[in-house]
Amino acid sequence: MQRSRSEAHSQEKLRRKKRLKRRIIVNFTLLGVIIILLGVWLAVSNSDKLSEWFDIFGDGSNGQEQAGKPSTDENTPGNVILPSEEPDNSNENGVNALPEDDAEVIDSEPAASDDDKISLSFVGDLLVAEYVSAITEREGYDYLYKEALLYLSEPDLTAGNLEFPITKRGTPVVGTPYVYKGSPDVLPSMYNAGFDVMSLANNHALDQGVEGMLDTMSYLDEAGISHMGAGSNDTEAFAPVIKEVRGIKVAYIGLSRVVPFPSWKADKYNAGLAESYDTTRxxxxxxxxxxxxxxxxxMVHWGKERVDKLEPYQTDFGKQYIDAGADLVIGSHPHVLQGFEMYKGKWIAYSLGNFIFTSYPKETAGETGVLDALCTKSGDCELTFHPMFTVNAQPTPLEGDAAKTLLDRLSSISFGVRLEADGRLVSD
Incomplete structure (x- = not known):
């Protein structure tokens, strides 16, 4: 069931793009026709031969030929014939037909090459609880993603970190300061917003015990959202989710360097998380x-909360992951944005901060955004960060000076990387 709903989700995102392209083409075509007709009208209006124009194209008030007017009789040598300037798009009933939005469009797509690119997008932590719940009760869950919707739905694949269990059961864990639990009702809005993949490798996945974690996995399957980083044993927890777009395969792996209890680590006979205290596995x-x-x-959960300064192991581990074969390393957990680094031509995003989060956003805790990666089949990626700030639980795009301020700050805490005015990441 997971595979079919996930594939359907990818196809729906592709159909959205095709519908948008068709509408743009149709609108520009209509605009071009209007401009041409307006130009002709203006030219004729200013011509001394305005009456001759109407004589040629008008049918006359009494049906008789006027002096000096070429005959419009089809057998008369002087007949004026205007060639058709547009193809006939009419159907068998003579009505102009455009493709229906939901009509199936068949594309012949060649096998992917190194020149082909796919778009991957990422956000930070998602935790729909506490003050956010009060807002969704009033506005609905879809409200959360309204301002950032195009950034989430248009990319080929969109991923985030789901930092709370989704369950109606479970036993709350004892011994940690914050324990969360979410309703399955939150998932359809995430799916509709465009999310394809969620990492479960974090310090809240087992807040409601193993039962809650396994329920989360089942509910995500039902919602059509793939997941990784947790499982009924270590083999399942470390297994990647592999998605294919236009012949390019993308593997997502979830890891956590923040595990509250040793019993939460998945092993051969124990359900839990894919941990990365030791990088061997x-x-x-x-x-x-x-x-x-x-x-x-x-996608790795690591670092220290509420500070943009890295822990020494983050740079070490990130580079080890790339040496092992990773093309992108995307961090979460600090609840604030951290910097970027390029290593051997591959990118590390140390933390994408909060995206939808339980605590009321203040200062750096409210800074967020969507990270886009445009990647080739060979794994070379171009990154762009779209700066946002959380307003009334909604990640809201920043513009002008506010956007520049956040991008400049990210440049100042990055490593040999600067962010341009349009959000593009450039390695110095």
């Missing part, structure tokens, strides 16, 4: 995924 999983896919994305 993680690096082996990455190398194996690289044999199965063209592009490998590692």
């Amino acid at each position: 993680a690096n082996a999983a990455i190398a194996k995924a690289k044999e199965q896919a063209d592009i490998v994305v590692v």
Whole structure:
């Protein structure tokens, strides 16, 4: 069931793009016709031969030929014939027909080459609880993604970190300061917004015990959203999700360097998380995924909360993941944005901060955004960060000076990387 709904989701995103392209083509065509007709009208209006124009194209008030007017009789040598300037798009009933929005459009797509590119997008932590819940009760869950919708739905694949269990059961864990639980009702809005993949490798996945974690996986399957980073054993937890777009395979691996209890670590006989305190198992999983896919994305939960300064192991681990075969390393957990780095031509985003989060956003905790990666089959990616700030639980795009301020700050905390005014990441 997961495969079919996930494939349907990808096809729906593709259909949205095709519908948008068709509408743009039709609108520009109509605009061009209007401009041409307006130009002709203005030219004729200013001509001394205005009456001759009407004589040629008008049918006359009494049906008789006027002096000096060429005959419009089809057998008369002076007959004026205007060639058709547009193809006939009419159907068998004589009515102009455009493709229906939902009509199936068959494209012949060649096998992917290194010149082909796919768009991958990423956000930080998603946690729909507390003050956010009060807003969704009033506005509905879809409200959360309204301002950022195009950034989420238009890319080929969109991924985030789901930092709370989705379950109606479970036993709350004891011994941690924050324990969360979410309703399955939150998932359809995530699917509709465009999310394809969620990492479960984080320090809240087992807030409601193993039962809650397994329920989360089942509900995500039902919603058509793929997941990784947790499982009924270590083999399942470290296994990648592999998505294919236009012949390019992308493997997503979820890892966590933040695991509250040793019992939460998945092993041969224990359900839990794919942990990365020791990188041996993680690096082996990455190398194996690289044999199965063209592009490998590692989504890792790490670092220190509420600070944009990195822990020393983050730079070490990020580079190890790339050495093992990762093409992109995407971090979460600090709840604030951290910087970017390029290593051996591959990108590390140390933290994408909060996207939808339970605590009221203040200062850097409210800074967020969507990271776009335009990648070739060979794993070379161009990154663009779209800066946003959370307003009333909605990630809202920034413009002008506000956008520049955030992009400049990200440049200042990055490593040999600057962000241009349009959000593009450039390695110095």
